[in-house]
Amino acid sequence: MSQADTVTRILDSAEQLFAEKGFAETSLRMITTRAKVNLAAVNYHFGSKKDLIQAVFARFLTPFCNKLDKEMATMAAGNPNPKLDDVLGVLAKTMLTGVTSSGQSNKLSVFMRLLGLAYTQAQGHLRRFLRDHYNGTYARFITYLRDAHPELSPKEIFWRIHFAIGACVFTMSSIEVLREMSIADTREDTGIDEVMNQLIPFLAAALER
């Protein structure tokens, strides 16, 4: 087994388990067992558990942010005054097509779940890491939103977009639980596409109003 294999398998297992259980509830022994590598491999290749957490985020956030930056620039080049729909459309498209780190299915919910953990479970070091590495893309995105709605104050833009992020992150984070509850409630299942098809107009209505 080559080094790249070992590193990748650790990242895959860690990503999956972190999204499923959170950081504290996931032990290095769970990760290395699932990855079929030796326990010491994490500390050898990454240094510490904290560094592994950052590596998991870096692996999917770096290409995602690069892609988002590029797509945003492309949109702005062909459209001097992008509206909210345009900006959010680029974001949605990037999320749907650009999140493919470990190649497993259902990647979007993992992405969302990790994003949620970053907000609610970040232990300081992760928050600092994300700010230091991805604040640029975030700031540029917010700027597009402001330009699309110059009549709204920066505050209003900030909170509306985070309300929307909240609805997305929460829904996709708890998608399994929610689908179970939905079945118990309504006696019929709801596919993820169907959830997305309801979520998008929900958010559009809330953001535009």
Added chain:
Amino acid sequence: MSQADTVTRILDSAEQLFAEKGFAETSLRMITTRAKVNLAAVNYHFGSKKDLIQAVFARFLTPFCNKLDKEMATMAAGNPNPKLDDVLGVLAKTMLTGVTSSGQSNKLSVFMRLLGLAYTQAQGHLRRFLRDHYNGTYARFITYLRDAHPELSPKEIFWRIHFAIGACVFTMSSIEVLREMSIADTREDTGIDEVMNQLIPFLAAALER
């Protein structure tokens, strides 16, 4: 120190720490140290850490659900065809006035944070506990929503209300982080009342549309 004191102090500390750090990241030693009681007091009075978690939820959910049930019944008695605004208004009022378990300030964000943990960090036992004890109130509330919007399918009701719950839970769960980010973004702070004043019309627009 009487028994009631000890039990209450443990519940207060646990509630605070769970909301702040989550279940796994909060040790019994943190809880008992903050509560200024002996370590063994948790196992003596509650049995186990899982039982303590359930007790924390029970302490604020039981009076909350009782109050919500009563307020809903009162509303329905005086209003044969409550609209969405009425139903959500009762919910909001109950949340703002009825969440006062440990008497500390900023209780609403603790309530929301714990609610979020119940969805995203529930380890099975908690999910079962909540379903067994509070599913009645939940079902009744959903019924009011359905009656208020008979033209919507049960599925649509279910998902819209959970998108809304997501925006609330996420926002209030990460309120400290978000306020920091907002200050960095906009160079001005946002009070919690102000956040609520933006959140409510946001949700209203999304639910009604």
Added chain:
DNA sequence: CATTGTTTTAAACGATCGTTTAAAACGAGA
């Protein structure tokens, strides 16, 4: 005051955690 049931206390239990160590296994270049 003595007794009895309840609560608190200090100490220890075994289990599991993240991390470290040192030797073994491996692989490419001389």
Added chain:
DNA sequence: TCTCGTTTTAAACGATCGTTTAAAACAATG
């Protein structure tokens, strides 16, 4: 084939976890 840097392995480290124990302290009752 031998060498040397890299990677993997098994074992152990100290720390911390939830839980248990048995004795001490307490409070109420006779």
